[in-house]
Amino acid sequence: MAIDLVLRRDWHARDPHGDYTQLDSTKGVKVHYTGGKVDPGIVHDHKGCVELVQSIQNFHMDGNGWIDIGYSFIACPHEKVFEGRGLHHLPAANGAGLNAGHYAVLGLVGNAGLIQPPDGVLSGILDAVQYCRDRGNAGREIKGHRDGFQTDCPGDPLYAWVKKGAPRPGGGTPHPPPAAPPFPGRLLTYPPVMTGEDVKTWQRQMHKRGWNIAADGAYGPDSRDVCRRFQRNQGIPDDGVVGPQTWRLAWDAPLP
DSSP states (O other): OOOEEEOGGGTTOOOOSSOOOBOOOEEEEEEEOOSSEEOGGGGGOHHHHHHHHHHHHHIIIIISOOSSOSOSEEEOTTSEEEESSOTTBOOSSSOTTTGGGEEEEEESOOSEESOSOOHHHHHHHHHHHHHHHHHHOEEEEEEETTTTSOSOTTOHHHHHHHHTTOOOTTTSOOOOOOOOOOOOSSOBOOSSOEESHHHHHHHHHHHHTTOOOOOSSEEOHHHHHHHHHHHHHHTSOOOSOBOHHHHHHHHHSOOO
């Protein structure tokens, strides 16, 4: 299963106003909805999803006075998952005293307008849940915000899905991994530092897979270190060189 992750830089997230509290592990994930009206037009317009996530961040930071958007991840109708506070950072949306127990994943539905969660939202939530398990040391629980906190969130339709065990739409058929772009034709090696759009493409994909790597377009010692660890995970020679095999596996290899 692959997650279609929209990184903070790609949705033009604001920088947090302070440092996150470290979150080493959780019991699982709590599911949320917006609690307001969501324009049904976002189902056919991903730009509307981006603008909605930005507006939620603005409200949380400027209205609530939080350091950042309160959610760990946000799932939209296009099966995309926006990176909020991300992995190993304490969320703020679960409620006082409850945030350390679960990551917080928002589905872009509300209490008016778009109320029934489209399949893309449900699949995105599940992709985020699995990502939190694979990379964020999250436990098996999937609960609603109202579990343990007095609120209507995540709304009756989304909560009913949670109570059914959060089944994946379409009978649980796994998503195929995204196709790897053509190998750029040159080996990515260090030293010296190599730069270019092909470097950035590989770095972005590794970040989507959960590796701590900056997509700065410069293949230096940090990128080589990530490459070596990834190669060892895949059981191939750990030479730190992104050649055709390592490039392809960055997209084709299943997440652990």
